[in-house]
Amino acid sequence: MIVNLYPLKEFKLPVIAECINPEVFKGKSIEEIGRLEVWEGNKQRRLNELFKLEAEEAESSPEAPVITIHGDVSRVRRIGAGMKNGEIVVKGDAGMHLGEEMRDGKITVYGNVLGWAGSMMRGGTIEVHGNAGDYLGAPYRGSTEGMKGGKIIVHGNVGREAGAHMKKGIIKIYGCAGQFVGFRMKGGTIYVQKDCEARVGACMVDGTIIVGGCVESVLPSFTIEGLRKRVKIEEGEVVEAPFYLFTGDLTENGRGRLFVAKGPNPHLSHYEKFL
Template structure:
């Protein structure tokens, strides 16, 4: 298979067994200035009544407002984060920081999500049934972020001015992602069903990035460690990588990749001791 076959040895990236209480959030109106809503997490909602959840504060510009000004709040939270499911019934593209720092439980977004969804999450599961804006899963530590649509820039990246991005957990993007996916990544897994654009895996130090589709340019630039696998065409291959061997099976943690790949190491443009591994589909990149 030119793009490779992905075999997942284990599929449980979150936790949660047993009954969960559900809190439903339904948007009341169109949001003009974006909301900073890092309180939309199972950790913040757990143990609170519907009224108490509605009184939690969100930022809009320089002011704070009750969550209930923007969402109808229904249902009840569990006694712990692990027993709490939050369901957002509608589009939340103008709502930022949903699930930030969450440690357990689940969030289901029946639409798209704004910037920083899942930033710093430690555990639990977030499922977005639409697209996500930039910085999804930034500096993620654990759990599962599952994006059914497309993603913006900087998925799993380090924050501006910092060197270390995602350290653990799994991000699954069924569509495509834009620039600098996995920048500064130290651990965990990012799986992309579509394509990526420029500088995927820039400054990567660890973890796995698997892209079923193609990549534009700068793939693995300044990479020092970790693994990148690309099943499609690479438009402009980075010059700092050296061919090592042909491979037909790649194993990384819980994942096994089967196909015909050319293995490169690098990025030697930055360091002669670089240990990054880049696997490229042989059929779609015969010139490499």
């Protein structure tokens, strides 16, 4: 089954809708789905008060329904939170906490997403064709339980603290990234194809960060290990270019690996004298 959701209005207040989840929709008729509860500001509403719902039968019948949202839902939070299977497609912008703690399945956004997309993710895939906000894949403020698995692909730019406290999994960013990429990272891989603001890998203990573009500066608590001709991002994806390899963060006795492309970073050439 494919369920299509069309927002009935432009949302002015934040909407909390963790029920937009294939797991919840599964086995329900369109009327039952419409009666699911959501919050708009401090008022409880039914899903069909905010969205027009349409169901169509899929050609191939997947196990869990595919949910497609047509329109701007940038005020709708927690879409696909905790989802375990199925697929969500958002043809527009999506709000905060998209796919929070998701375990499996796929979310595709043909627009931008706001903060905490894929927060505390355990598995599955999130693909964003626009930009992503701050705290991509990072836990809620104060928590140390970061991303533990899964994959996030962003084709645009991302905000600050992408992949903070990450333990496992992969984040691929084909645009630029803000400050503190991989803050307090404990494992996993983050790839930033373009430029990166400062403080990459601050307090990281383990894991890998690869930056293909220009980095403002590398933290003084990172030490240079050598030059590499190519870097493998994941199975079947290798970047062929010379990279500096740094390890750190030494303030945390870290063994994290930070690859920074040599070409776009002539200001880091002074590190070569230590090799």
